[in-house]
Amino acid sequence: MRLGCRWTLEVLGLAPGSSSQEVRRAFRAKARDLHPDLGGDPERFHALHLAYQALTQVESPAESPKPAGGRKPAKDVQPATRTMEDYFQWRREQQPRRDALREARAERRQQLAARSRRRGSARAAAQSTRRLEEAAVQQAETPEARAAWLREVDSVNVRRQSKNRQPGKPLMDAPVGYRSVRSSQGDTVAVPIFRAPEGGRYYVSPLTSKRVAIP
Incomplete structure (x- = not known):
């Protein structure tokens, strides 16, 4: 492993010739002590990340260091999107109301039909x-x-x-x-x-x- 400049080794507390595993162990140990969420110094924690990135970029430039404790960087919370299952669930919840309306309309049609038949028979x-x-x-x-x-x-x-006479009429x-x-x-x-x-x-x-x- 080719080491970077001296300041990176000093930040991580390493000696020249340290292996990649020693670099990762040193970073994790320092990160637990300097993490701002645990009362550490934000500036020193930032410098620790820069030093770790400088040392690991030689081996795998595409890789980025993982935060201490396996934590993932916070992402912006995206609004929840509705799925087809949400739509079907809403339809199932509305079914009793639709059934009640359908029964009420059917009963009303039966009443009107019976009234029409009575009027037609009398006529x-x-x-x-x-x-x-x-x-x-x-x-x-x-x-x-x-x-x-x-x-x-x-x-x-x-x-x-x-x-059909009403009361009071001849x-x-x-x-x-x-x-x-x-x-x-x-x-x-x-x-x-x-x-x-x-x-x-x-x-x-x-x-x-x-x-x-x-x-």
């Missing part, structure tokens, strides 16, 4: 009843028979209104007279005229079972 039943009433009126052979069917329809309408609008209308077969039939609560008058068509306003 279909009302339309079927009106068609039967219209057919009965049209199939009556005489004006008297058609008038009897109209009275029956009126009584049915009264019963319907009584089921069962049906008050009749104020009769009006002659022509049926689909050309006959003239008498239908009652009603007065609505808002003041207008109307009659129920024997063909459509709908209100017809009277000017």
